[in-house]
Amino acid sequence: MTHGITVPVGYYERIDEHRYKPTVHAGGAWDPDEQHFSPLGGLVAHAIDHHFAGRPGSDALVLARISYDILGRLALDECEIQVATIRSGRTIALVEATVRIAGRPxxxxxxxxxVTLDTADVAGGPGVPLAPPDSLASWPMxxxxxxxxxxxxxxxxxxxxGPGRTTAWVSTSLDxxxxxxxxxLASYLALVDTANGIAVRQPPTAWMFPNVDLTVHLHRQPVGDWVGLDTTVTFGPTGQGLTSxxxxxxxxxxGHAQQILTVRPLPGW
Structure with a gap:
């Protein structure tokens, strides 16, 4: 409670089975009156979890890839998420989720x-861990x-x-x-889209470079409260960019995340 105003403890508040209300904490970086995609990406994963909850055999399946296409403006308004199974199976399943705001996708x-199997005997090749966050200073992003x-x-x-290259840990105390x-996994995915903002090549006061998609591939399920982002941003010569x-x-x-960017100067530059 601050000056008689209740501060939300999460990025969203549930309205009903499929609808959620974003809080002030979901406000966007390009426009505070829009939703930042990062928590919305986590909310989609949360809705997929609920779609599978209690279904026979669902405990044996884990999400290995999720690809989001951002179709339009993400107003800071109530959103509805519907999930449908496209391909069902005991070892492989494909689902589709659609987010609507004011009835528009x-x-x-x-x-x-x-499916999860014991492949520990042949596991290998992922690289080395990052230095842990405990001894690192917070960055005023x-x-x-x-x-x-x-x-x-x-x-x-x-x-x-640095411009186009940063490795950082990201965490939040909010639900x-x-x-x-x-x-x-849903909590982890709610922080991944932050990657496009930690290694800016040009100041966002002069250039826009929002991502129109996010694709995440995982070779194992993440654990813990910290998301490590080893990020490289590339701008091409014809208005496209890539955050890897x-x-x-x-x-x-x-795993890995990729975001395609539309790069354009702000008016007046």
Whole structure:
């Protein structure tokens, strides 16, 4: 309670089975009156978890890839998420999730879920863990970006952030959905889209470079409260860019994320 105003404890508040209300903490970096995609990406994973909850055999499947297409403006308004199974099976499943705001589709996502098996004897090749965040200083990312989402984060770079190249840990103390447990994966995915903001090549006051998609591939399920982002940003010569990230948890790499960018100067530049 601050000056008689209740501060939300999550990025979203549940309205009913399929509808959620974003809080001030979901405010975007390009426009605080829009939703930042990062928590919305986690909310989609949360809805997929609920879609499978209690279904026979669903405990044996884990999400291995999720790809989001951002179709339009993500207004800071009530959103509805519907999930449908496209391909069902005991060892492989494909689901599709659609996010609507004011009845209009704004995000389309597809996720592959694969069966879990004991492959520890042949596991290998993921790389080395990042230095842990405990001894690292927090970076005031709000000096670069506005919005409630960025203000909600604890960001700890391993070295001073540079143009187009940064490795950092990201965490938050907020629930994904206020007062509601979420899976470690949904909570993890709610922070991944931060990658496009930690290694800016040009100041966002002069150039726009929002991502129109996010694709995450995982070779194992992340654990813990910290998301490690080993991020490289590339701008091409004709208005396209790419943010590429090796994803980590505290024990090592877990997969990769890719975001395609539309790069354009702001009016007046």
């Amino acid at each position: 704004v995000v389309q996502a597809r996720a592959w879920l694969l 709000t000096e670069t970006w506005p919005g409630g989402y960025i203000a909600s984060l604890d960001v700890r770079p391993l070295a001073p952030p 994904l959905v206020a007062g509601e447990p979420s899976s470690p 990230t090796v994803l980590h948890d505290l024990t090592g790499p877990v």
